[in-house]
Amino acid sequence: MWEPVRRELTSLHWDAEPPLTADLMAGWTQTVQSLMAIRRAIGPVPDDDPVALLATATKGATRVREVRPIMAPSLQGVDAALADVACVVGARPGDVDRQEETSTLNQVAYELVHWVRVQTPDDRARAWLQAGETALDSAIHEPAARSTTSAGLAGWQEALAAVQPVHEAPIVRRSVTLGHLMLLREAKALFTHAQDEGMLRSPTPTPSSTTSVNSPDPTLRP
Amino acid sequence: MTAVPMPVDSIAKVDLLLGQAIMLAPDDYDLVSADLHEAMGIALLMAAQHPTGVPGGRPDVNQRSVLGCVEQALREVQSWDLALAADLPDLARLRVLLTDIRRELVAAARQG
Numbered sequence: 479m480w481e482p483v484r485r486e487l488t489s490l491h492w493d494a495e496p497p498l499t500a501d502l503m504a505g506w507t508q509t510v511q512s513l514m515a516i517r518r519a520i521g522p523v524p525d526d527d528p529v530a531l532l533a534t535a536t537k538g539a540t541r542v543r544e545v546r547p548i549m550a551p552s553l554q555g556v557d558a559a560l561a562d563v564a565c566v567v568g569a570r571p572g573d574v575d576r577q578e579e580t581s582t583l584n585q586v587a588y589e590l591v592h593w594v595r596v597q598t599p600d601d602r603a604r605a606w607l608q609a610g611e612t613a614l615d616s617a618i619h620e621p622a623a624r625s626t627t628s629a630g631l632a633g634w635q636e637a638l639a640a641v642q643p644v645h646e647a648p649i650v651r652r653s654v655t656l657g658h659l660m661l662l663r664e665a666k667a668l669f670t671h672a673q674d675e676g677m678l679r680s681p682t683p684t685p686s687s688t689t690s691v692n693s694p695d696p697t698l699r700p
Numbered sequence: 701m702t703a704v705p706m707p708v709d710s711i712a713k714v715d716l717l718l719g720q721a722i723m724l725a726p727d728d729y730d731l732v733s734a735d736l737h738e739a740m741g742i743a744l745l746m747a748a749q750h751p752t753g754v755p756g757g758r759p760d761v762n763q764r765s766v767l768g769c770v771e772q773a774l775r776e777v778q779s780w781d782l783a784l785a786a787d788l789p790d791l792a793r794l795r796v797l798l799t800d801i802r803r804e805l806v807a808a809a810r811q812g
Binding site for chain 2: 479480481483484487488491577578581582584585586588589592593596615618619
């Protein structure tokens, strides 16, 4: 099922004279839609799904102001191959184990967003793409259960992408700063709660931390 | 987990090629060598987890350059079925690293 995608990814890296697209970000937006189509065919897509986070990050990257169109190899072949995968996945019965398809999709998305990030000269757009890449990297290597925190952070990222075109406006900067402050406070409260409930392991005391200057080592006493 | 056969011989070859590349690489520590060592670490782990029964040979004698070794390793990795992703969580990372290393080495070679 993934063989045509593998072929297209390989040609993307090796083709000496590939057909060029006039705007990489426009092409990449289409590719992300193809990735999302597969993800939807696999099952319901929560806000903090890594491919959904990639879509949010892409929205942020495309909304960066004054980014010139980027000439790059076309992603049309990849899009076509991904569209075929979406059709196959969608046609499968619902009781099929979707874990393998999800793993493959995440890895394909990771490779693609990395490729796009490398081709992108603008630092702000690259930072957004890096966020999407990190979300996929985390899902591949440290898969975690959904939580209110992850859902909240996904919503926050969506909000940041939405205000990206006007992020320099004073009212937006102030609101974003207040939002970050609230997130830090919530994180601290969550951490303290987990610590109080004994859900976090206390750090192992080191010899230097158990012996202070004012209380000499008892073994030295006569 | 998946019905796709594990390419154990190819994994062993990639392991050998990247080992050869690290031996040939200059001692300077830069981003390329950092990526090369990370790729080597991934290949080493894959080879340990999925050993081959065939004794490992030396890489092609023509592979006397870092770029040659990396390109051959990249061809091997790119021939693996993407459906192995569930069994090889580092598959995409290895593909990305080898592509990055190759691009950097080609760019450096062009600059002379």
